[in-house]
Amino acid sequence: MIEWSETHLSIRDSIRKFCEAEVKPKLHAIEHEGEPPYEVLRKMIATFGIADMARARFEAQIAKQKAREAAGAPPREDKPRERRPSPEAGMEMAMRMIPIIELSRHSPGMVTALGVSVGLTANAIMARGTIRQKERWALDLLTLDKIGAWAITEPGSGSDAFGAMKSTARRDGDGYVLSGSKTFITNGPYADTIVFICKLDEGNEPKLRKVVTFVLDKGMKGLTQSKPLRKLGLHGSPTGELFLEDVRVDKDRLLGETEDVPARSATKETFTAERTAVAAMALGIVEECQRLAIDYAGTREQFGKKIGEFQLIQLKLAKMEVARMNIQNLVFKQIEMAEQGLSMSLAEASACKLYCAQAAMEVCNETVQLFGGNGYMAEYRVEQLFRDARVLQIYGGTDEIQVSQIARSLLERA
Ligand SMILES: Cc1cc2nc3c(=O)[nH]c(=O)nc-3n(C[C@H](O)[C@H](O)[C@H](O)COP(=O)(O)OP(=O)(O)OC[C@H]3O[C@@H](n4cnc5c(N)ncnc54)[C@H](O)[C@@H]3O)c2cc1C
Secondary structure (H helix, E strand, O other): OOOOOHHHHHHHHHHHHHHHHHHHHHHHHHHHOOOOOHHHHHHHHHHOOHHHHHHHHHHHHHHHHHHHHHOOOOOOOOOOOOOOOOHHHHHHHHHHHHHHHHHHHHOHHHHHHHHHHHHHHHHHHHHHOOHHHHHHHHHHHHOOOOOEEEEOOEOOEOOOOOOOOOOEEEEEOOEEEEEEEEEEEEOOOOOOEEEEEEEEOOOOOHHHOOEEEEEEEOOOOOEEEOOOOOOOOOOOOOEEEEEEEEEEEOHHHEHHHOOOOOHHHHHHHHHHHHHHHHHHHHHHHHHHHHHHHHHHHOOOEEOOEEHHHOHHHHHHHHHHHHHHHHHHHHHHHHHHHHHOOOOOOHHHHHHHHHHHHHHHHHHHHHHHHHOHHHHHOOOOHHHHHHHHHHHHHOOOOOHHHHHHHHHHHHHHHO
8 A cells, every 4th residue: 555545545534523613612621621531432432333343344343253162162272374365455444543543633542532442352262251241331332322431550560560460369269259459440430431550369379360250330338449640641531540459340340251361472562563553643743743844944933944944854754754654554554464364473563563653753853843932832832742642652562662672572583
């Protein structure tokens, strides 16, 4: 893929219009007054039929799975899927990317809130849950009728998510008792459904414990969801803490209803999805910065000239274009791969995220610089994009963790 198609561009234009009409007027309340972003997000996915498409896809998938079970077929094995080229899968990927790109121009925070609910939480249940669990929790998340949170990070375990994890599940009769705390959890303050990742405490050494995943509902006894944490940027995405004090759950909340679901590899799939999505976010941020920068360079005058006539300003604009082209190519690559029945490996996703996050941050930084004092003022959009882009180098695995992931994969090949 070398360019957006006419169909892509017409979808993009409709979403762009929606953002102008519906997102922009709400942005101040969401970014500066603590209003949760969910109503606008719901309206967005309803307007573009995304919720209906998700429902139809869900129903078809469940029907297929039920038919397999009725025929006595064994559950799908945890092995790489066969490569099956499909133009529809490419279109589906583009349909996932285009709203992310357009919404990221206005609010990367809102994209994060949406992505964590639908992309991480619902998909974690869809990937490993039983049919009953999917019907009980995933459909409402896919349609955004309910808001989801996906919780792995703890106060003492971030990059070393599994190694230092302290949250536990202890067997208790037919069920389990869950304890621990999670932090930096997107949608944590408002989530209706929480995917909670912890270790099964069988009295063994923590590093030998199995990783298990549970699905929790808001309001369960012993579960506390904090207020939103104050943070540098990404105000369109409420982030919070979760505290679990002896939360008693039945086995039907254990994802897959078995302790032997390969939770570590499931989490890696989640990381891959999260990391590749950063390319689309970065593209939206960079395109918006570039648009603002070109406009400002062509109007702002100093020393009797438009600042765009100064070569040092031109260098910034040129580097922004290089970043935009590279990031766009990574977005196109993902669409093309989907069409070919392929997806990025974890190491490729890490490389993609590392580059896109750093490039977006550099573009934001240079745009603020190009705007001079105005770039530092909240009245100008670049200030928010600069604060928001910073998180791309932290969440979903920090830059340093992406580096080690990429290097490990290269060294394994040697
Ligand atoms: C806005 C926001 C939203 C988030 N949303 C979620 C969410 O929804 N769910 C969730 O579970 N988590 C979420 N997170 C958590 C996020 O994934 C972690 O913050 C991230 O993985 C880093 O972990 P940490 O903050 O504990 O940093 P640490 O792991 O303590 O890292 C501190 C520093 O040490 C470096 N470092 C650590 N290990 C190594 C190493 N081996 N080699 C070199 N350098 C290293 C890091 O790169 C970093 O620079 C969110 C975070 C933020 C900021």
